[in-house]
Amino acid sequence: MTFRPRALASIALAxxxxxxxxxxGASPGSQQQPTEDPNALTVxxxxxxxxxxxxxxxxxxxxxxxxxxxQGSDTEMSNQIIQEGADSPADVxxxxxxxxxxxxxxxxxxxxVAADTAAQVPAEYxxxxxxxxxxxxxxxxxxxxxxxxxxxxxPKSLLDLANPEWKxxxxxxxxxxxxxxxxxxxLELKGEAATEAWxxxxxxxxxxxxxxxxxxxxxxxxxxEGAVIYHYYYYGDQAKTGENSTNVGTHYFKNxxxxxxxxxxxxxxxxxxxxxEQAQALLKFITGKKGQEVLQxxxxxxxxxxxxVPANEKLVPLAELKAPVVDPAKLNSAKVTELMTKAxxx
Amino acid sequence: MDPAPAPAPAxxxxxxxxxxxxxxxxxxxxxxxxxxxxxxxxxAASLVPLGFVVAMTVATGWETxxxxxxxxxxxxxxxxxxxxxxxxxxxxxxxxxxxxxxxERTALRGHRLWAVVLAAPLAxxxxxxxxxxxxxxxxxxxxxxxxxxxxxxxxxxxxxxxxATLARLDPAIEQSGASLGLGPxxxxxxxxxxxxxxxxxxxxxxxxxxxxxxxxxxxxxRFDTFTTAIMEQYRSTFNGAAANMLASVLxxxxxxxxxxxxxxxxxxxxxxxxxxxxAVPTRLALGTWQAPAQAALGVVAALAVGVPLGIVxxxxxxxxxxxxxxxxxxxxxxSSLGLGLLGxxxxxxxxxxxxxxxxxxxxxxxxxxxxANYVTSALPGIxxxxxxxxxxxxxxxxxxxxxxxxxxxxxxxxxxxxxxNLRAGLSQAPKELEExxxxxxxxxxxxxTRVTLRLSAPAAAGGxxxxxxxxxNELTATLLLSPIGxxxxxxxxxxxxxxxxxxxxxxxxxxxxxLSAPMTYLLFQQSKKAAGQ
Numbered sequence: 001m002t003f004r005p006r007a008l009a010s011i012a013l014a015x016x017x018x019x020x021x022x023x024x025g026a027s028p029g030s031q032q033q034p035t036e037d038p039n040a041l042t043v044x045x046x047x048x049x050x051x052x053x054x055x056x057x058x059x060x061x062x063x064x065x066x067x068x069x070x071q072g073s074d075t076e077m078s079n080q081i082i083q084e085g086a087d088s089p090a091d092v093x094x095x096x097x098x099x100x101x102x103x104x105x106x107x108x109x110x111x112x113v114a115a116d117t118a119a120q121v122p123a124e125y126x127x128x129x130x131x132x133x134x135x136x137x138x139x140x141x142x143x144x145x146x147x148x149x150x151x152x153x154x155p156k157s158l159l160d161l162a163n164p165e166w167k168x169x170x171x172x173x174x175x176x177x178x179x180x181x182x183x184x185x186x187l188e189l190k191g192e193a194a195t196e197a198w199x200x201x202x203x204x205x206x207x208x209x210x211x212x213x214x215x216x217x218x219x220x221x222x223x224x225e226g227a228v229i230y231h232y233y234y235y236g237d238q239a240k241t242g243e244n245s246t247n248v249g250t251h252y253f254k255n256x257x258x259x260x261x262x263x264x265x266x267x268x269x270x271x272x273x274x275x276x277e278q279a280q281a282l283l284k285f286i287t288g289k290k291g292q293e294v295l296q297x298x299x300x301x302x303x304x305x306x307x308x309v310p311a312n313e314k315l316v317p318l319a320e321l322k323a324p325v326v327d328p329a330k331l332n333s334a335k336v337t338e339l340m341t342k343a344x345x346x
Numbered sequence: 347m348d349p350a351p352a353p354a355p356a357x358x359x360x361x362x363x364x365x366x367x368x369x370x371x372x373x374x375x376x377x378x379x380x381x382x383x384x385x386x387x388x389x390a391a392s393l394v395p396l397g398f399v400v401a402m403t404v405a406t407g408w409e410t411x412x413x414x415x416x417x418x419x420x421x422x423x424x425x426x427x428x429x430x431x432x433x434x435x436x437x438x439x440x441x442x443x444x445x446x447x448x449x450e451r452t453a454l455r456g457h458r459l460w461a462v463v464l465a466a467p468l469a470x471x472x473x474x475x476x477x478x479x480x481x482x483x484x485x486x487x488x489x490x491x492x493x494x495x496x497x498x499x500x501x502x503x504x505x506x507x508x509x510a511t512l513a514r515l516d517p518a519i520e521q522s523g524a525s526l527g528l529g530p531x532x533x534x535x536x537x538x539x540x541x542x543x544x545x546x547x548x549x550x551x552x553x554x555x556x557x558x559x560x561x562x563x564x565x566x567x568r569f570d571t572f573t574t575a576i577m578e579q580y581r582s583t584f585n586g587a588a589a590n591m592l593a594s595v596l597x598x599x600x601x602x603x604x605x606x607x608x609x610x611x612x613x614x615x616x617x618x619x620x621x622x623x624x625a626v627p628t629r630l631a632l633g634t635w636q637a638p639a640q641a642a643l644g645v646v647a648a649l650a651v652g653v654p655l656g657i658v659x660x661x662x663x664x665x666x667x668x669x670x671x672x673x674x675x676x677x678x679x680x681s682s683l684g685l686g687l688l689g690x691x692x693x694x695x696x697x698x699x700x701x702x703x704x705x706x707x708x709x710x711x712x713x714x715x716x717x718a719n720y721v722t723s724a725l726p727g728i729x730x731x732x733x734x735x736x737x738x739x740x741x742x743x744x745x746x747x748x749x750x751x752x753x754x755x756x757x758x759x760x761x762x763x764x765x766x767n768l769r770a771g772l773s774q775a776p777k778e779l780e781e782x783x784x785x786x787x788x789x790x791x792x793x794x795t796r797v798t799l800r801l802s803a804p805a806a807a808g809g810x811x812x813x814x815x816x817x818x819n820e821l822t823a824t825l826l827l828s829p830i831g832x833x834x835x836x837x838x839x840x841x842x843x844x845x846x847x848x849x850x851x852x853x854x855x856x857x858x859x860x861l862s863a864p865m866t867y868l869l870f871q872q873s874k875k876a877a878g879q
Contacts, residue, residue, distance in 0.1 A: 042830055049841065068830050068831045069830070069831070070747075070830040070831070071841070072581075073581045073582075075581075075582050075583060075584075076580060076581045076582065076583070076584050077584075079583050079584030079585075079586065080584045083584060083585070083739055084739065084746075087743050087746075089747065089830065175578035175581060175582065176581075177581075177582075180582065207568075208568065208570075209568060210565055210566075210568060210844070211844055211845070211846075213845055213846050214844075214846060217484065217846060218484070221484050221485065223484070223485055244846065337582050337583055337586070340582075341414075341417075341419075341579075341588050342417075344417065344418050344419040344422065346419075346575070346578055346579055346582060346588070
């Protein structure tokens with residue numbers, strides 16, 4: 001087999017051109033040398049990348065401390081941190097939901113949250129153990145196709161979706177940390193047997209989508225009548241073009257229903273971090289006024305919860321959601337994965 | 347997932363041709379120990395993923411393992427996977443062989459152009475194809491949609507070797523058949539088709555392995571296979587027992603495929619022996635079938651190339667110049683090119699001792715070494731990545747989350763691409779030339795460098811280019827193994843399209859296609875020459 005010199009030359013040329021393009025495209029200073037700066041923090045980020053990027057940019061502008069991050073999902077990263085143990089490269093762990101935080105806390109890997117950070121966050125959004133803190137919140141919502149469902153036909157409770165009349169009519173993203181957090185609340189509120197029965201019915205009744213935005217898009221396109229997701233996917237899409245939510249209505253279960261669960265996103269500093277001071281500073285920034293204003297004014301549409309910063313004015317205020325009272329420290333992610341695996345949802 | 351060199355399994359199969367005459371000639375001497383050690387090291391490393399799967403199954407304990415393997419979900423996934431294969435593989439064979447026959451053996455107008463167009467879908471990664479389709483037709487889901495997308499992405503894996511073989515068939519055999527009273531159809535079925543057996547079984551094996559390994563394309567259309575289910579378990583539990591057990595079922599499926607293919611391909615040889623040159627194959631006049639043939643190929647090209655390119659272009663246009671002007675795009679391109687180059691260099695370097703042993707010192711040892719690498723490269727990226735994550739965390743913490751580990755995964759997955767080419771190149775640099783140089787007074791090392799290395803360099807570059815192509819379009823292993831802060835075109839594309847930011851994802855898709863196009867053309871050119879081996 002021979003190789004054509006001409007073909008080789010053209011490939012080399014293409015590669016060289018592409019390399020040149022890459023060099024031009026990357027702005028100066030953005031070259032990735034993650035470990036060069038001894039001061040730089042490493043964040044394991046399971047929060048939405050765009051939100052964390054805004055926090056990091058604000059933090060670096062204020063303190064000059066650089067931050068690198070690894071993107072993943074809640075329980076993927078909590079399990080990763082636990083496996084890595086004392087060798088974990090992570091300094092700070094940020095999640096979308098509480099169960100993954102609890103998991104790392106139970107493994108004894110978090111340092112205490114600094115007092116000035118804790119002082120910024122109301123007690124209801126922090127675990128009593130003070131090993132991590134809430135950084136934002138999000139509410140469960142039932143999004144539905146307004147052209148097919150009227151308000152009187154909506155489910156009264158999350159538990160109704162297990163009934164046979166809902167077969168094939170609703171969607172969720174069972175592989176996502178968000179939905180698994182909702183299940184963990186159900187588990188905490190109604191117990192293992194009820195949760196297992198509900199999940200088994202869910203396997204029969206629901207359509208599984210990958211990601212909440214995809215599930216909402218399916219509702220909007222008329223593929224399915226409703227979906228259990230978090231509220232901010234709706235507001236985020238409305239704020240952009242609204243193309244995936246034109247036909248979508250939002251229904252909050254309220255009444256302390258498991259489906260009215262408000263999930264607390266967490267942040268914590270790893271005990272094994274050699275940059276405790278900088279890591280604590282990042283948590284303080286996120287829960288501080290500037291960090292929370294990113295939630296209030298930015299495009300994330302998650303609820304601000306700390307430093308007295310009100311939620312984005314487009315959102316239904318947290319107080320009106322009548323969420324069930326759940327101690328974030330009691331949410332059991334390992335059990336949830338086990339039950340969902342058993343039900344064949346994972 | 348990504349295009350693979352179609353002739354790879356044929357040529358990399360132990361015992362397959364190339365080196366045999368050399369060994370028979372009795373020029374064999376003892377290979378240098380260092381060489382053997384290096385080759386054995388590579389082979390041992392390539393067995394890490396298999397060892398991981400076995401070790402994990404044992405460590406999980408039989409009871410838990412059985413409970414996790416024998417649950418209804420496994421049956422569901424197995425059903426999905428089998429249905430997908432049962433539909434896609436025959437369709438790919440039909441499209442691939444049909445297209446190849448039209449292009450190579452009929453008086454098809456514009457057959458030179460069609461020959462390239464039919465291979466072009468290889469330049470479009472399957473997950474990009476899926477993104478294009480699902481963004482245009484959001485209701486696509488399930489096994490039929492999976493079949494549609496997979497067939498359009500993977501039929502070239504059959505088409506390329508089939509076309510290459512058809513172009514080289516000795517027309518004398520067909521003429522003998524005809525003169526013995528067979529009609530044109532009977533000649534095709536009884537003379538031509540059997541000679542395509544190696545091309546078809548090899549191509550079909552590649553299609554089936556890709557179906558098992560693909561993640562992105564099926565995740566996008568909500569079609570659950572073992573690979574997507576393992577990924578979901580990974581996202582929920584990191585490397586939990588349930589993920590590992592699904593991986594062991596997946597590995598068993600891959601090994602079963604290898605065995606089935608070895609059976610089907612048989613041991614018959616279809617090569618022209620004896621003296622004389624073979625005639626140029628004849629082309630069948632199409633007559634009134636010209637228009638339907640053109641239309642059929644037009645439909646295939648429109649669906650497999652037109653739709654994805656058109657839709658990606660439409661999203662890019664909708665996004666305006668803004669989507670191109672992000673620092674992320676430049677950085678991802680830089681990472682993809684950098685990793686592609688590293689992967690290509692590493693794979694070529696690692697392939698060298700094995701190829702050298704296979705060519706110069708063919709024997710049981712070299713066949714065994716090749717087999718080890720061949721089996722590993724048949725394993726899906728998700729299994730290799732899971733194995734490397736776990737092994738590095740537990741045994742080599744220093745390697746964990748480094749570029750080196752990611753490149754190691756690429757080498758394990760794509761080594762045969764480098765190996766096949768390098769082997770062919772080395773066999774064109776006979777030992778006698780090197781010996782002649784030494785006899786003329788050149789020191790051994792210099793003779794080796796000046797003669798053998800230089801003569802095999804073009805083939806090595808060809809293999810390296812194919813590895814580069816595979817790395818640029820690799821998604822699954824890269825998602826699991828990339829070091830902190832490293833994002834490639836494929837992973838950035840994936841995270842944007844998962845958030846249904848179709849406009850933002852378009853530039854990444856375009857860059858991946860642009861990088862793949864020249865490599866695909868090269869692969870196509872090479873296949874024409876490789877078919878005879």
